[in-house]
Amino acid sequence: MHRLTVLYPPPADEAHFRDYYVATHLPLAAKLPGLVQSQYSFEVASLGGESRYFAVFHADFESAEAMAAALSSEAGKAVAADVPNYATGGVEMLHYPLS
Numbered sequence: 723m724h725r726l727t728v729l730y731p732p733p734a735d736e737a738h739f740r741d742y743y744v745a746t747h748l749p750l751a752a753k754l755p756g757l758v759q760s761q762y763s764f765e766v767a768s769l770g771g772e773s774r775y776f777a778v779f780h781a782d783f784e785s786a787e788a789m790a791a792a793l794s795s796e797a798g799k800a801v802a803a804d805v806p807n808y809a810t811g812g813v814e815m816l817h818y819p820l821s
Contacts, residue, residue: 723758723820724786726793729766730777731811739776740764742808750804753797756782756788776811782820789817 728737733739743762751760762779783789805813 724783724789725818726781726783726789727816727818728779728781729775729814729816730779730809731774731814732776734810736776739808739810743777747757747770747801747804747812748787750801751779751781754781754801755793755795756781756783756792762778786817786819 730739748760748762751757760779760781762777765775766773766775766778768774781789783792793802
């Protein structure tokens with residue numbers, strides 16, 4: 723299993739982010755080919771003080787190759803193109819194998 727994690731710093735408009743993310747962006751992400759499961763949270767806390775992140779998203783794929791294929795697909799391109807519509811604070815994307 724291979725995981726994509728997207729970390730979102732605080733946006734300019736938190737209410738818009740939440741509404742748009744749930745109503746528009748998550749349905750786009752659900753169309754990624756090969757997506758096994760996904761999870762998200764707006765309750766990102768840090769053990770060492772204030773969190774640098776407002777939200778987090780995890781997407782699991784069978785392999786790194788399956789993730790790469792999903793991200794380069796038409797659905798993946800649509801997901802990437804949609805990010806500026808709500809994530810005014812930018813994004814940090816990580817990926818890694820799960821043990």
